[in-house]
Amino acid sequence: MNxxxxxxxxxxxxxxxxxxxxxxxxxxxxxxxxxxVSGGSDSTALAYVAAQLRDExxxxxxxxxxxxxxxxxxxxxxxxxxxxxLAALLDIPFFLCEIDIAMEAARSGENIEAVARRxxxxxxxxxxxxxxxxxxxxxxxxxILTAHTADDRIExxxxxxxxxxxxxxxxxxxxxxxxxxxxxxxxxRDELRTFIERRCDGGCVTLADxxxxxxxxxxxxxHTDRFRxxxxxxxxxxxxxxxxxxxxxxIRSMNLIADEDDMLDEMTSCTIKKDVCxxxxxxxxxxxxxxxxxxxxxxxxFLLKPSFSxxxxxxxxxxxxRLLKAMLGADERIDASSVEAVLAGFEADTEGASWPKSGYVxxxxxxxxxxxxxxxxxxxxxxxFRRRRNKL
Numbered sequence: 001m002n003x004x005x006x007x008x009x010x011x012x013x014x015x016x017x018x019x020x021x022x023x024x025x026x027x028x029x030x031x032x033x034x035x036x037v038s039g040g041s042d043s044t045a046l047a048y049v050a051a052q053l054r055d056e057x058x059x060x061x062x063x064x065x066x067x068x069x070x071x072x073x074x075x076x077x078x079x080x081x082x083x084x085x086l087a088a089l090l091d092i093p094f095f096l097c098e099i100d101i102a103m104e105a106a107r108s109g110e111n112i113e114a115v116a117r118r119x120x121x122x123x124x125x126x127x128x129x130x131x132x133x134x135x136x137x138x139x140x141x142x143x144i145l146t147a148h149t150a151d152d153r154i155e156x157x158x159x160x161x162x163x164x165x166x167x168x169x170x171x172x173x174x175x176x177x178x179x180x181x182x183x184x185x186x187x188x189r190d191e192l193r194t195f196i197e198r199r200c201d202g203g204c205v206t207l208a209d210x211x212x213x214x215x216x217x218x219x220x221x222x223h224t225d226r227f228r229x230x231x232x233x234x235x236x237x238x239x240x241x242x243x244x245x246x247x248x249x250x251i252r253s254m255n256l257i258a259d260e261d262d263m264l265d266e267m268t269s270c271t272i273k274k275d276v277c278x279x280x281x282x283x284x285x286x287x288x289x290x291x292x293x294x295x296x297x298x299x300x301x302f303l304l305k306p307s308f309s310x311x312x313x314x315x316x317x318x319x320x321x322r323l324l325k326a327m328l329g330a331d332e333r334i335d336a337s338s339v340e341a342v343l344a345g346f347e348a349d350t351e352g353a354s355w356p357k358s359g360y361v362x363x364x365x366x367x368x369x370x371x372x373x374x375x376x377x378x379x380x381x382x383x384x385f386r387r388r389r390n391k392l
Contacts, residue, residue, distance in 0.1 A: 013045065013195040014052045017183045021058075026181040027145075029057055032137040034095075034128045035064045035145045036120070037086065039079040039216035042147035044086065045192035046184060048199065048206075050145060051090040061135035065095040065127045067120045071102060071112075078209065079216045086207050095130075097123040113226070118331065121180075128179065148173055148182045151189045151232070154250055158231045158239075166321050166334055168265065171258040188247065268318040275308035276319065279380055295326040301380035302327075308376065309346040309354035316343055323379070328366045338364040345370055345377035 020026070027033055035050055037043040053059045066083040068076050080096055087094035105115045124144050132142045156172040175182055184192065196214050200206040208214055239246050278293055279301035302323050308316065320342045324334045341364045347357040360372040369385035371378050 013187060013191065014049045016187055017049050018053060018058060020175070020186050021053075021181075021183050024175040024181075026176055026183055027059060027143045029060050030137075030141060031059065032061045032128070032132050032135045032142045033059050033063075033145050034124060034131055034142070035062065035092070036124055036147070037064050037066055037083050038147075039066065039082045039086075040147075041193045041196060041215040042149055042184065042189060044207075044215040045196055046145060046147040047086055047090060047092070048196065049183070051092065061131065061137065063093040063095060063127065063131045065097065065124055067123050068096065068098045069101040069116050069120075070098060071116075082207070082209050082216050089205060089207050093131075095123075095127040097127075099123065114331075125179070142179055144180045146180060146182055147184055149184050149187055149189050149192065150247060150251055151236075153185060153254065154236060154247060155228055155231050157250060157254060158235050159227060162231075164336070166336070166339075168257075168261040168318075170254065171261045172254050186251070264314065264318060268315050268322065271308070271311045271315045272319050272322070275305045275311065276323065277303055277305070279303060279378065282375070282378075295322060298323050298326045300327075301378070301384065303375065304342070304345070304377040304379075306355055306374075306376055309356075313343075324366075324368075327368065327379070332366070335365050338368075342370050342377060342379060345372035 033050065035043070035047055037047050047064065050059065050062060054062050064083070064087045066080055068080045070076060072079075080098075084094055084096065099119045101112060101116045101119060104119065105112045108115065121144075128142045128144055129139060131137075132139045153172040157170060160169045160172070173182060173185060175185055193215075196206065200208070200214055206214060209216065243249070273293070276293075276298070278297045280297075281293075282303040304320075308319075311319070317339055320339045321334050324338060324342075325332065328334070341362045344362065345357055345360045346354040347360075348354050356372040356374060356376050358373050360370070360377075362370040363382060364370060367382045369378075369380055369382045371385060
């Protein structure tokens with residue numbers, strides 16, 4: 001391998017990742033960064049890229065976390081050992097967390113994959129707190145780096161196309177979602193694997209397991225009885241066979257959608273600020289007009305003022321979707337029927353203007369009650385709705 005190829009192996013992917021970081025403001029050298037590393041090709045590449053950026057002074061204090069879900073016996077233990085050795089090789093502080101996901105799923109009755117994701121991010125957030133405290137960096141400046149790629153983004157697009165999606169869903173993954181950032185979102189999985197292989201061939205410091213593998217393969221990824229794996233192995237390859245430029249074309253389309261989604265999201269925020277208030281304020285003597293609220297302020301319920309019905313319908317839908325997320329939790333999938341049931345609390349008068357439909361009542365997901373009167377459309381816990389009714 002010539003010197004030019006060696007240099008490409010070392011810097012090309014890292015340079016592209018840095019461009020993504022800078023374009024989307026993901027992190028700087030003042031942020032503490034926690035890498036989520038499973039040992040697969042994507043996250044192994046993330047570790048190499050992040051270590052290089054650290055050596056170049058492009059990122060602040062860094063640590064790595066691996067969560068052993070205890071689902072695959074010795075293979076899972078080998079994954080943990082591999083990531084531990086990788087952290088040591090790159091001189092990155094290491095957190096190892098073991099969680100019996102199968103037992104937790106059986107206890108809660110939830111889907112194993114949903115439980116694994118939730119517990120993985122809970123562990124990452126706890127590790128980030130520790131990293132920030134140790135580094136004397138405010139938690140607000142902490143970042144969790146994941147290894148999601150362009151392929152993950154494309155898979156999400158097709159999955160949402162099949163099952164349906166809410167406002168903005170077709171932009172697929174966000175480059176940043178709270179503390180979680182995705183610096184590899186513009187790079188494909190194949191490119192990352194080539195990057196690792198070229199590192200090895202080029203004499204860069206690269207880890208291999210006892211079988212000579214440069215990353216760990218999770219055999220369950222090949223099972224097409226899981227929705228994502230089915231999309232990954234059955235749908236996406238056929239789309240690429242039909243249109244070889246599919247990935248680049250789809251990513252370009254998703255970025256256009258994302259730009260428009262950002263604009264609509266800002267307009268939605270203005271609508272919520274102007275035409276919605278939390279029930280804690282609506283039921284008090286305070287004047288909501290003089291107060292500014294965050295989404296979390298609506299977690300116990302909200303009131304859509306009569307003026308809310310004057311907003312454009314797409315903004316109404318987005319606003320209600322966001323408000324229901326605040327009440328039911330960020331991981332809850334909001335049904336379109338729930339959004340429409342809330343909006344049905346408004347009705348048009350003889351002149352075409354919409355106003356609250358007095359006497360309207362509906363029960364939606366999460367056992368939430370929707371009711372309407374001259375003050376607006378109210379959404380609250382069903383238990384609170386019944387308590388109020390019993391007092392009348």
